[in-house]
Amino acid sequence: MSNEVLKGQVGGISADQLRSYIERIEKLEEEKHEISEFVKDIFLEAKSSGYDPKIMRLILKQRKMDQDDIQEQEVMLDVYRRALGMELPDIEEAA
Amino acid sequence: MSNEVLKGQVGGISADQLRSYIERIEKLEEEKHEISEFVKDIFLEAKSSGYDPKIMRLILKQRKMDQDDIQEQEVMLDVYRRALGMELPDIEEAA
Amino acid sequence: MSNEVLKGQVGGISADQLRSYIERIEKLEEEKHEISEFVKDIFLEAKSSGYDPKIMRLILKQRKMDQDDIQEQEVMLDVYRRALGMELPDIEEAA
Amino acid sequence: MSNEVLKGQVGGISADQLRSYIERIEKLEEEKHEISEFVKDIFLEAKSSGYDPKIMRLILKQRKMDQDDIQEQEVMLDVYRRALGMELPDIEEAA
DNA sequence: AACGTTGAAATAGTTC
DNA sequence: GAACTATTTCAACGTT
Numbered sequence: 291m292s293n294e295v296l297k298g299q300v301g302g303i304s305a306d307q308l309r310s311y312i313e314r315i316e317k318l319e320e321e322k323h324e325i326s327e328f329v330k331d332i333f334l335e336a337k338s339s340g341y342d343p344k345i346m347r348l349i350l351k352q353r354k355m356d357q358d359d360i361q362e363q364e365v366m367l368d369v370y371r372r373a374l375g376m377e378l379p380d381i382e383e384a385a
Numbered sequence: 386m387s388n389e390v391l392k393g394q395v396g397g398i399s400a401d402q403l404r405s406y407i408e409r410i411e412k413l414e415e416e417k418h419e420i421s422e423f424v425k426d427i428f429l430e431a432k433s434s435g436y437d438p439k440i441m442r443l444i445l446k447q448r449k450m451d452q453d454d455i456q457e458q459e460v461m462l463d464v465y466r467r468a469l470g471m472e473l474p475d476i477e478e479a480a
Numbered sequence: 481m482s483n484e485v486l487k488g489q490v491g492g493i494s495a496d497q498l499r500s501y502i503e504r505i506e507k508l509e510e511e512k513h514e515i516s517e518f519v520k521d522i523f524l525e526a527k528s529s530g531y532d533p534k535i536m537r538l539i540l541k542q543r544k545m546d547q548d549d550i551q552e553q554e555v556m557l558d559v560y561r562r563a564l565g566m567e568l569p570d571i572e573e574a575a
Numbered sequence: 576m577s578n579e580v581l582k583g584q585v586g587g588i589s590a591d592q593l594r595s596y597i598e599r600i601e602k603l604e605e606e607k608h609e610i611s612e613f614v615k616d617i618f619l620e621a622k623s624s625g626y627d628p629k630i631m632r633l634i635l636k637q638r639k640m641d642q643d644d645i646q647e648q649e650v651m652l653d654v655y656r657r658a659l660g661m662e663l664p665d666i667e668e669a670a
Numbered sequence: 671a672a673c674g675t676t677g678a679a680a681t682a683g684t685t686c
Numbered sequence: 687g688a689a690c691t692a693t694t695t696c697a698a699c700g701t702t
Contacts, residue, residue, distance in 0.1 A: 305658035308441075311431040312659065315445060318424050325417050326692090329410055330684090336406045343685095347691080348559045349407060350414075369535055400565075429674095440651045442695085444659065447652075452662060461630045462637075468495040469502065469634065472642060498631075501621045505614055505635060512610050515603050520698085522603075526596045533699085537677090539597060540604075611679085632681080 333343045428438045447455055466473055523533045549556075560566075618628045637645055656663055 305660075307434065308431075308436060308655065308658050311427055311434075311436065312441065312444060312448070315424055315427055315441075316448070318420050318427075319445075322417050322420050325413050325420075329413050332406055332410055332413075336403075339402065341403060341406065342562075344690095345559050345562055346403075346407065346410075348555065349563065350410060352556075352559075353407070353411070366538065369532070369538060373532060373535055403563075437651065440648070440655055443648075443652055444655050444661075447656075448661065458630070458633075461627060462633055465498065465630050465634050466637075468498050470495075471634075471638065497624065498621075498626060501617055501624075501626065502631065502634060502638070505617055505631075506638070508610050508614050508617075509635075512607050515607050515610075516697090519600055519603050522596055522600055526593075529592065531593060531596065536593075536597065536600075540600060541677090543597070543601070629681090 333346065336346060337343050428441065431441060432438050450458075463473065523536065526536060527533050618631065621631060622628050640648075653663065
C-alpha cells in the first residue's frame with residue numbers, strides 16, 4: 291500500500307488527479323456561493339430602499355420566463371413541423 | 386404625477402433604481418450559471434478519466450460537512466438501522 | 481442492550497414506531513411508482529395510436545402552466561400595478 | 576373537411592381520443608401529488624415524535640438500494656477518501 | 671444499449 | 687417553526 295501512496299496511486303486511482311478535480315469544483319462552488327451573497331446583498335439594499343424583494347423576484351422570474359419562451363419557441367416550431375409532417379433540417383434527405 | 390414620470394419616479398419609487406437592481410441581479414445570476422457550466426464540464430472530464438461523478442458528489446458533500454456532523458450522522462444511521470434490523474455495511478479495513 | 485431490544489427500544493428510539501413510519505412511506509412511494517407506470521403506459525398507447533408523446537407533454541405542460549397562472553394572476557396583477565406606477569394599497573404616500 | 580371536424584376528426588386524429596389520453600394522465604399526476612402530500616405528513620408526524628427526517632430519508636434510500644450496491648458505494652467512497660487523505664469516519668461498534 | 675439531454679421531484683437553505 | 691425559494695438530485699426520453 292505504501293508504494294501506491296508514494297506513486298500517488300490509491301485503490302487504482304490517481305490521487306493527484308482526483309484531488310485536482312475535487313478542488314477545482316470546490317473553488318467554483320465557492321465562487322457561486324460568493325455571488326449568491328452579492329445577490330442577497332442587493333436584495334437587502336433594495337429592500338432598505340423601499341422595494342419589495344418578493345415582487346422583485348416575481349419580476350425576475352417573469353423576465354426569465356420571457357427569455358425562456360423565446361428559446362422554447364424553437365422547440366415548438368420543431369414539434370409542429372413534425373406534427374405536420376414537414377421536412378426537418380437535420381434529417382438526411384435521400385438523393 | 387407628470388413630474389414624477391418625467392423624473393423616472395413612479396408611485397414614489399425610482400424606476401431607474403429598480404431597473405438597476407434588477408439588472409445587477411440578472412448579471413450575477415448569469416455568472417452563476419456560467420460557473421455551473423464549468424462545474425459540469427469538470428464532472429464530464431473526470432468521468433471520461435474514469436472517475437465516478439456520483440461518488441465525487443458524495444465526497445464533495447462530506448467535505449462540506451463538519452467532521453463532527455459526519456460522525457454524528459453515521460452514528461444515528463447506525464442506530465436507526467439497528468432499530469429496523471437492517472444489515473450493517475461493515476467494510477473490512479485491510480491492514 | 482438486549483433489554484432495550486426486548487422492549488423494542490434501540491438506542492433510545494422505539495423500533496416499532498420507526499418501522500411503522502418507514503413502511504408506510506415505502507408503501508406510498510410504491511403506489512407513486514405504480515401510477516408512474518400507468519402514465520408511461522398511456523403515453524405508449526397514445527403513441528401507438530399515432531399521437532406524438534412530445535406534443536402531448538407540451539400540451540400537458542401548457543395546461544399546467546395555465547392553471548398555475550390562474551392562481552398567480554392576483555399576485556402578478558399587483559406586480560404589474562407596482563411596476564407601472566399604479567397606486568399601491570400598502571405603501572404610505574407622503575402627504 | 577367539415578365532416579372530419581363534425582366527427583371530432585382533425586388532420587386524421589381523433590380530438591376526443593387525445594383529450595381522453597390527456598385527461599387520464601392529468602388525473603394520475605394529480606393522484607401522485609396527493610400521495611406526495613401524505614408522505615410529507617408522515618415525515619412531519621415522525622419529526623414531532625422525535626425522529627430525524629433526514630436520517631429517515633437516508634435509511635429509505637439505503638433500503639431501496641441493493642445490498643451489494645450499498646457495499647460497493649461504501650468501498651468506493653472509502654477509496655476516494657483515502658486518495659484525498661480525508662479522515663475516515665470509524666464508528667466503534669459496542670460489543 | 672449507453673450516452674447525454676431534459677424536465678420533474680426532492681432536499682436544503684432562508685426568510686418571516 | 688412554517689412557508690417559500692433555490693439548488694441539487696433523480697428519472698425518463700430520444701439519440702447515436
